Amino acid sequence: MTSYKDVLVTKEQHEIILKDITPSNALYIKSGPGTGKTLTLVLKIAYMINELEVDPSEILVLSMTNKAVDNLKDNLDGLIADDKKEQLNINTFHAFCHDLVTAFYGDEVDILQDEGLRILVQLFDNKKVNDKYKVAKFIRMFKDNVDHELIRAEFDLTQEEINSMINIFSDMKLSTYSDLLKRGKTIIQSLVKEEKLNFRVVVVDEFQDMYNDLFQIIKAALGPNSHLIFAGDTNQSIYKFLDTKVPSKIEDLGKTFDVLEMSESFRSTDEILSASKYLLGKEINVFSNHYGLKPTINNFNSDLDQYEFIIKEIKKLQSYNVPLHDIAVLSRTNYELTKIARLLKMYRLDFIKLSSSPNWLQNDNFIYLIDYLKILLNPYQANFSILCTLKLMPMVGPKTLRQVYEESVQRNIDIWGYLSRSKDPKLKIYYNLMQQTRKSIDFEDPKDVLQKLLKISNELGLVKKFGRIDSFQKSNITEQYIEFYSSLKTFYENPSRVSETSSMIESFLKNFMSLSQQEYSSKIKLSTIHQSKGLEFPIVFMTDFNLELDDEQEKNLRYVGMTRPKTLLYLNSIGNNVDLDKDEELKKRFTIAGSPNLSKAFQNRVVRSLHTWRKIFH
Structure with missing residues (x-):
């Protein structure tokens, strides 16, 4: 040791x-x-x-x-x-x-997710609280014990409407992340x-x-x-x-x-740290004993010009034997990353979008697999999961969901019990398939679990929902299924992850949100700046760069992005022409690219710098 x-x-x-x-x-x-x-x-x-x-x-x-x-x-x-x-x-x-x-408490905590908010919109059936954002705000207010008079004023609701919505939320036994922390x-x-x-x-x-x-x-x-x-x-x-x-x-x-x-940084070169301090507008006590190239500011007239520059530059770096996994593209928003991802795919450059959770959870539809598992494991404690997955079936709309919920409440039975007695053909199809699967599934075999989930997904509407997404998202589904299976197998192959009182599948359902994303050794990394915090990469392209920021936290955000690279930093901006001659300090700390194409000599310096970095750190 x-x-x-x-x-x-x-x-x-x-x-x-x-x-x-x-x-x-x-x-x-x-x-x-x-x-x-x-x-x-x-x-x-x-x-x-x-x-x-x-x-x-x-x-x-x-x-x-x-x-x-x-x-x-x-x-x-x-x-x-x-x-x-x-x-x-x-x-x-x-x-x-x-x-x-x-x-x-002995009960599993069911955290309200994005898709769940949409179901609550349908169950609430209230024209004044009619989208997921309003539902989320309503829940937050009553969970924070805000006076009902203020809730009434905010949404123009009657007390009866407020009580009805609170009862629905309580009946579903849902929690928010804030609930979890308070409890x-x-x-x-x-x-x-x-x-x-x-x-x-x-x-x-x-x-x-x-x-x-x-x-x-x-x-x-x-x-x-x-x-x-x-x-x-x-x-x-x-x-x-x-x-x-x-x-x-x-x-x-x-x-x-x-x-x-x-104060001694082992990640970035002193030039990168010096430039990041300039952005903050203050000299902070961080230094590096490793030296390299000053960050380069590149200005473009449009997003497309910027993205094409990133593609060309990546291909240049590739030609100098820089591996793709050394490169990261950081942005403020997921929306911009999606645009960059589409272009990378067009040029057949492998990439992965970084996340704090498994990649399959980036697809909102995969949460339905979790709902199916909860039902298969214990349908009597899965009222909300049943409603969420019923919605996927053809011909099952808000009216049917409200009827199922309201009649089960009137009869004082759980929703699974209600479905077992229902004569509605649509509900019988759902109940019969889920019940047959419950009897045949082998929870000790992750391959069988996945096969059963695929069958359910195909026959109960989830696959059709996948069919309604665009081709770019569809291309990732197979890989996400594989990653879901890999996450599932983690609990079968690592007994230490399973508590003494839980089965493999119970442990998976309790802990899947705390799993980390798999490592990808050969792909370009795409990440929001928020998500990149705590990470490091040899080379970073940062979009939406602006030196003239007044907001302190916006400066902090750019500072985080600028301090991710070890060796080389590209700072890309749209329509923000920077004149180095107007500011001597700026001139000391940054390089302005004369054109979107770096000179051959500059590229050679980049490669030498990378090789030096590898000798130092490896």
Whole structure:
């Protein structure tokens, strides 16, 4: 087993690793982009367990994304014993609360997804709350205990209409992510008070992106003898829509704060860091001992010109033996990535759109496979899943769905029981096929599970729904089915993912949202800047670049994008001509391409720089 002493670290990292964990103190780790935050945290955890003999079950580590959690777990391999690693609590906030809620109440939590909102629109049958956005807002207001008078005023509803919609939502036993966090907080508070939950150390990764619901989880988990460690970079706070003002509340936790900073970046060249500081408009304490090319600003007259430049440049880099997997294209929006993806496909350049969850979950229709599985496993507890999948059948519309729901409520029976007695031909087809499949499916064989799901999808309308999407999306469906099967197999091939009280399929249904995307070693990476956070790539093309930004979080967002590349950064803008001669600082930090085609000499420097990077880092 590797000791933390065997890993080469900087003086700053070494100080953080050995810092005491006094309960009355909190440690704030200021970590700029690429400064080795993940490595430092895992070495700190290993040091606490191996040297300070902290019980691993008394360490809680929470992060924002599945990818960050997986990175922490993977990097702990070989640093602590496997049995101790199993005892560690390393989770996303939502997964941590999900586990608590299901363990505490015994019921599976059914989180309301996008397709579910559309079903609620049909069940609500209200002209004033008649799209998924209004439904989502209505649910958020009543879940936040907003006074009904305010809800009435917002939607022009009667009290009877409000009560009816609340009853429907409650009957479906649905939860929102906000519900999950609030219920989790209540359980944590109770367990801490009863001394059944006692975390000696609480570690929070990417703290700058916490919003209030997440902050309340941390606050609840901190007992009187808990030491708090939180790591992050306020310059990378990018979730404006979540109102992330929480970092300022950290000081209200009654801890004495020690601040330690990591300033040496092992990712980007000093030229890239210098340019990113210029964008922020302030000199921050991050530097690199690796040098290369200044970022290049390329201006275009149209999106198409920009995308064609990206294609040509990728092909040039390919001709200099730069592998596709070294290249990433970052954008602010998924919409723009879709346009770029279509062009890449046209030029037969392999790509993958990055996500924090499995690729098949990027297709909203695949959530119906989860609904089918819930029904096959236990139809008596799957009322909402039944309604969602019934909607896929031909000739089943809102009127039928409302009738099924209302009559099952009147008879005080579950929807599966209602279907078993129904004489409606459409409903009988659905019930008979699902019941036959329930009797024949082998839940111990993932191949049989997939085959049964494919049969159901074909006969109950899901395949026809796939047929209504455009050809670009259709081309990905086979690959997404394969990835779905791969996710399913994960729980059969890795018993450690399955709890002692759950079957393979139950564990899959509980945990599929926390699975990470598969690695793709030979493809161009497409990602929103938000999604790219915490990742790194040798070469980055960044679209929609603008130096003249007033909004702080927009600057932070571009800063995150600019600090993803290790070696080469292309900054593309539309209609924003930049004159280097007007600003000496700008001239020092950026290069303006004279035309969309880089000179041969410049390309040679790029390739030499990449080869140098590989020697340094590998």
